[in-house]
Amino acid sequence: MSTELDERPSGGAAEPPLTMGIDPWEKNWMRVSIALLVIFAIAITIAGFAGGFQLPGPESELDPRTVTQSGPWAQPGLRQIGDGQFEAYVLAQTWNFAPRELVVPVGAEVDIYVTSADLQHGFKITDTNVNMMVVPGQVSKLSFTFDDIGEFPYICTEYCGQGHAAMYGTVKVVSEADYAALTTDTATETSDSSATQTTENQG
Numbered sequence: 001m002s003t004e005l006d007e008r009p010s011g012g013a014a015e016p017p018l019t020m021g022i023d024p025w026e027k028n029w030m031r032v033s034i035a036l037l038v039i040f041a042i043a044i045t046i047a048g049f050a051g052g053f054q055l056p057g058p059e060s061e062l063d064p065r066t067v068t069q070s071g072p073w074a075q076p077g078l079r080q081i082g083d084g085q086f087e088a089y090v091l092a093q094t095w096n097f098a099p100r101e102l103v104v105p106v107g108a109e110v111d112i113y114v115t116s117a118d119l120q121h122g123f124k125i126t127d128t129n130v131n132m133m134v135v136p137g138q139v140s141k142l143s144f145t146f147d148d149i150g151e152f153p154y155i156c157t158e159y160c161g162q163g164h165a166a167m168y169g170t171v172k173v174v175s176e177a178d179y180a181a182l183t184t185d186t187a188t189e190t191s192d193s194s195a196t197q198t199t200e201n202q203g
């Protein structure tokens with residue numbers, strides 16, 4: 001009885017011998033894959049130690065329904081905690097960031113705490129390593145030292161609805177002298193704005 005198998009030309013000298021060897025191309029691809037792994041490991045090490053990249057972690061938990069009633073997010077903004085050291089409390093909610101502007105002196109080390117009062121948002125400061133998810137009920141924290149004078153816009157990086165594109169603000173890094181001048185002005189501004197609020201309440 002003849003089958004297809006039988007009809008095949010019987011193997012012989014023409015066929016290459018079967019060995020356990022790896023095809024040279026496959027061997028090359030394996031080398032490339034291993035090299036990539038090594039490159040990635042080096043890149044992560046450099047980013048982590050030399051580049052100062054940090055992983056934003058859930059710093060603490062809170063109740064998003066009451067976050068604006070008490071605690072630091074009742075009055076979001078910047079607080080000075082030491083010489084050149086600051087804490088920034090930023091509240092993300094549909095569809096804005098409070099505050100819209102953070103002014104720091106050049107060289108300021110800022111611990112940035114962000115939380116959401118409603119949905120999931122993102123917080124990314126352009127041209128910096130600061131990029132974190134903002135999850136309701138959790139506080140995201142990253143620290144950054146602003147060594148360059150300039151404006152660094154922050155934006156929401158998680159699509160959060162119609163007004164998503166309107167969710168932005170700016171970190172303004174100013175010289176020590178400008179900052180000193182500004183803080184004196186801000187003291188006046190604060191009393192001005194509270195005066196405005198009182199007027200609004202009366203009206």
Ligand SMILES: [Cu+2]
Nearest residue numbers: 156158160164
């Ligand atoms: Cu958004």
